[in-house]
Structures are given as structure tokens and as C-alpha cells.
Amino acid sequence: MRGGFAVTSPRGRFAPSPTGRLHFGSLVAALGSWLFARSAGATWIVRMEDIDRGREVPGAAEAILATLAAFGLASDEPVVRQSARTPLYAAALARLERDGHAYRCWCSRSELEPFDGIHPPACVAPVRDRPPAWRLRVGSATVGFTDRVLGAQEQDLRRDVGDFVVWRADGACAYQLAVVVDDAAQGIGEVVRGADLLDSTPRQILLQRLLGLPQPAYAHLPLALGPDGRKLSKHEAALAVDARDPLPALGAALRFLGQPAPTERNVHMLLSRAAREFDPARIPRTAGMPPAFAAARNATSRG
Incomplete structure (x- = not known):
């Protein structure tokens, strides 16, 4: 386990x-x-x-x-x-929406500047005349895991990340959701990658939990x-x-x-x-x- x-x-x-x-x-x-x-x-x-x-x-x-x-x-x-797997990602987004974990958001980067770039638990855009993105509600989630190279890791998602994009305003699936869907579909038991992606791992673990997907082991090089x-x-x-x-x-x-x-x-x-x-x-x-x-x-x- x-x-x-x-x-x-x-x-x-x-x-x-x-x-x-x-x-x-x-x-x-x-x-x-x-x-x-x-x-x-x-x-x-x-x-x-x-x-x-x-x-x-x-x-x-x-x-x-x-x-x-x-x-x-x-x-x-x-x-x-x-690029050939968009239907799989769309199905995952639909499940997150159905379960109340994802919501449409029109916020631009400039509109998030008063929040230090950390998205609050709701869309704050005053104007909604552009296509929306979809964000994941992180709530009060704190995610920890043990990295095989770097040891114990923990991140307070509300404080450090905020509600993050899982589907972009241009209609493309965001990296965080796509990689979670793909790793589960391909039966990846161990994710080994560069340490520049360490900060993304708690977001991906949260998505795995919300979608009921297996959590692989992680090693960041x-x-x-x-x-x-x-x-x-x-x-x-x-x-x-x-x-x-x-x-x-x-x-x-x-x-x-x-x-x-x-x-x-x-x-x-x-x-x-x-x-x-x-x-x-x-x-x-x-x-x-x-x-x-x-x-x-x-x-x-x-x-």
C-alpha cells in the first residue's frame, strides 16, 4: 500500500x-x-x-x-x-463538476493581484465577457507525501496555491488534471521526474483523491x-x-x-x-x- x-x-x-x-x-x-x-x-x-x-x-x-x-x-x-486523449480529460472534469469540486472562473491574473496571486475560494472577476476556465476547490486541504529522494513533504493548498485551474479558458485541459488522468489510465505506480514539479505533486494527489484514483509513489530528481x-x-x-x-x-x-x-x-x-x-x-x-x-x-x- x-x-x-x-x-x-x-x-x-x-x-x-x-x-x-x-x-x-x-x-x-x-x-x-x-x-x-x-x-x-x-x-x-x-x-x-x-x-x-x-x-x-x-x-x-x-x-x-x-x-x-x-x-x-x-x-x-x-x-x-x-493531444489524442481529450475525451478522457473531459470525463474527469465532468465528474469533478458533478461532485461539486470544480467551478467556472473568469478571473484574470491582474484580478488576482490583490490576493497575491493566490486564488480565493470563489471567482472574483467583475466582468464575465470571455470564456471561463475551470478551477478545483481546494478547501482546507493539506497534502503530505514522502518523496523517495527528498523525504517528507507537505503543502497547505489554500495558503500556498488556492483554487487552481484544471481546464483552461482556451478549451485545453490543464497539466495538473491531464497528468493525473494519464498516470492512472496507464497504471503508473511510480512517478520519477525533475524537482521543478515537486510543487505540483500535492495538487495532483488531491485530484487523485477526489477522482478515486490510485496514488503513485513519487521521486523528484x-x-x-x-x-x-x-x-x-x-x-x-x-x-x-x-x-x-x-x-x-x-x-x-x-x-x-x-x-x-x-x-x-x-x-x-x-x-x-x-x-x-x-x-x-x-x-x-x-x-x-x-x-x-x-x-x-x-x-x-x-x-
């Missing part, structure tokens, strides 16, 4: 958004989730989170999948794309930072990993996750050994720079 729900499988997943090519930070998330799954003898799948079509880069999804395959990280099952301390995926100079020569980046990703970097010169042999030797207790709890960035910075400072 995990979090009060029976988990029958530790199935894992990697769920990239097709907003660009696979960079080192994404490789860390993919490899970390693969290691958690493979070390437990579990299935590992890839889900393409392409629900935000406005941010999608043409060809990025195919490029990501090809790069993952070159790194030995091919999905064990056909890749699922969120350290973020890879650029030389300026920003998250690598947000850094303009974030470099895509080289699918033509995957071994150096795989070794760097293993070291970044605190794991010994095998010396095998074959991708599949390297990954096999890494899965056998994987120890989650070695994963750092704080963000850091990838080994290559650290080496470049140190060389500069010495000069």
Missing part, C-alpha cells in the same frame, strides 16, 4: 513536452525514471505531453523519440500522446543548472544531447544522479549494468551543474 492506495505495479514513465530537442536536463529525468523502473524489473513507457499545442515545436516529438532510442531508452509500449544558476531547460544556451555519440552524456547523467558511471563502450551494456547497480540513496537532494558545465567553469576560474 502507498498513500492509502494499492499499487500493483511500479510501472514508470517519462513524459516530455515537444517544445524542443532533448537536452541534458531532460536526459537526466528520462534516465532517472528508467533506472527506477528497470531496477525494480518494471515496464517503462514514454508519454508525449503535447496538450499545449501553442508551445509545440514542429518535429520536436519525433526528434525526442529518436534521441531516446539512440540512448537505449525506447518506450516498452506504444507512445501515448495527450535534482535539476541540472546552467552556468548562471538557471534551470538548464530555461537557459538559452541549453545544448541538445548528441544522439550520434550517447555514451559521454549517459556517463555524465549517471554521475549527476550520484551513480557510478560504468565503463562499458556499448549503450545497452552500460544501461544494463547501471540498472543493476542503481541506488536511489545516492541521488543528490540539491540541484547542480552537469559535469561538463562544472569542468568548463572550473577551467575558466583557474585561468
Whole structure:
């Protein structure tokens, strides 16, 4: 039992958004989730989170999948794309509305400024001449869970988040609801992802409870930072990993996750050994720079 729900499988997943090519930070998330799954003898799948079509880069999804395959990280099952799953999300929203957990809201960001950006327990928009979003009532919910990397976590949703969007005003399902529906539908027993999504986890657990869905285990991995301390995926100079020569980046990703970097010169042999030797207790709890960035910075400072 995990979090009060029976988990029958530790199935894992990697769920990239097709907003660009696979960079080192994404490789860390993919490899970390693969290691958690493979070390437990579990299935590992890839889900393409392409629900935000406005941010999608043409060809990025195919490029990501090809790069993952070159790194030995091919999905064990056909890749699922969120853009094809809107009816599932709409059914979940309808259930939340029926049970009194979701309501229409016309609030803009500027209208929430007097509330420090935290949405109150009702829509406060004075004008309703635009399409509404749907928000989830959080009530007095405080959600806690134990992260496999970061330990005990707790969040007061009313104080820290407020009623949050589950369906956007542009007609698209919001990330928080889509990921909960998909993880349950795909039988994901363990969610392994970057620590930038740690803050989203209590919202997703609340949705799981309200929808009667199983709660997976969670492990949030350290973020890879650029030389300026920003998250690598947000850094303009974030470099895509080289699918033509995957071994150096795989070794760097293993070291970044605190794991010994095998010396095998074959991708599949390297990954096999890494899965056998994987120890989650070695994963750092704080963000850091990838080994290559650290080496470049140190060389500069010495000069």
C-alpha cells in the first residue's frame, strides 16, 4: 500500500513536452525514471505531453523519440500522446463538476493581484465577457507525501496555491488534471521526474483523491543548472544531447544522479549494468551543474 492506495505495479514513465530537442536536463529525468523502473524489473513507457499545442515545436516529438532510442531508452509500449486523449480529460472534469469540486472562473491574473496571486475560494472577476476556465476547490486541504529522494513533504493548498485551474479558458485541459488522468489510465505506480514539479505533486494527489484514483509513489530528481544558476531547460544556451555519440552524456547523467558511471563502450551494456547497480540513496537532494558545465567553469576560474 502507498498513500492509502494499492499499487500493483511500479510501472514508470517519462513524459516530455515537444517544445524542443532533448537536452541534458531532460536526459537526466528520462534516465532517472528508467533506472527506477528497470531496477525494480518494471515496464517503462514514454508519454508525449503535447496538450499545449501553442508551445509545440514542429518535429520536436519525433526528434525526442529518436534521441531516446539512440540512448537505449525506447518506450516498452506504444507512445501515448495527450493531444489524442481529450475525451478522457473531459470525463474527469465532468465528474469533478458533478461532485461539486470544480467551478467556472473568469478571473484574470491582474484580478488576482490583490490576493497575491493566490486564488480565493470563489471567482472574483467583475466582468464575465470571455470564456471561463475551470478551477478545483481546494478547501482546507493539506497534502503530505514522502518523496523517495527528498523525504517528507507537505503543502497547505489554500495558503500556498488556492483554487487552481484544471481546464483552461482556451478549451485545453490543464497539466495538473491531464497528468493525473494519464498516470492512472496507464497504471503508473511510480512517478520519477525533475524537482521543478515537486510543487505540483500535492495538487495532483488531491485530484487523485477526489477522482478515486490510485496514488503513485513519487521521486523528484535534482535539476541540472546552467552556468548562471538557471534551470538548464530555461537557459538559452541549453545544448541538445548528441544522439550520434550517447555514451559521454549517459556517463555524465549517471554521475549527476550520484551513480557510478560504468565503463562499458556499448549503450545497452552500460544501461544494463547501471540498472543493476542503481541506488536511489545516492541521488543528490540539491540541484547542480552537469559535469561538463562544472569542468568548463572550473577551467575558466583557474585561468
